[in-house]
Amino acid sequence: MMLFAPFLASIVPGIVILILTWWFKKKNFSFSVRLAPGIVGIVGALVLFYIGFVNIRGFEGAAYGILAFFLVIFAFVALIIGRKPKYVG
Template identity: 60%
Template sequence: MNHNLQNNMFSEGYKLFGQQTRDLVKVPCLSPRRLKVAALLPVVVGIVVLLVTWWFRKMNFSLFVRMIPGVLTIATAVILFYIGFVNIRGFEGATYGILAFFLMIFAIASFVMAKARK
């Protein structure tokens, strides 16, 4: 097998099973590309949540309204973690767990920002 083709297959999530038969089987793996997406997506969503919370605070809305973005983010993170842990499992489910973890961090930051006094 061509060495470049084999490296390309491993980077795309393929694994080679059975050295004698050379069977090619698609196996989900936690590739660097998936880790980048799993880390970048919650950062973008988290920044949007923080900006909405900041805007609600600047507009002098009540504490209940200022906490809505954080509550929705926590609910989304819990649902994503549940889907990744129960339904998907394995390395694909781990990306959902990473996504949920970072969303929780941004939700906590949103709660702190919403409760802060001027």
């Protein structure tokens, strides 16, 4: 439960980040706009980790750290999706 609850809580914002990045790439937005959801996800994950580590501590703080870890994974995938150029064949 300690691992699955933060993972399940990170799936919803992670999927939103991935869908926004994919949609921005599909609509040919600029490079900075395509990277924005991933960067916002990483910043949000860092803030959650800081709150869990400094303010909450203990097992609940560890849950915030696990949530931040999964959000960073989603954000890095979004950065990779946004970075790749769209090939027009």
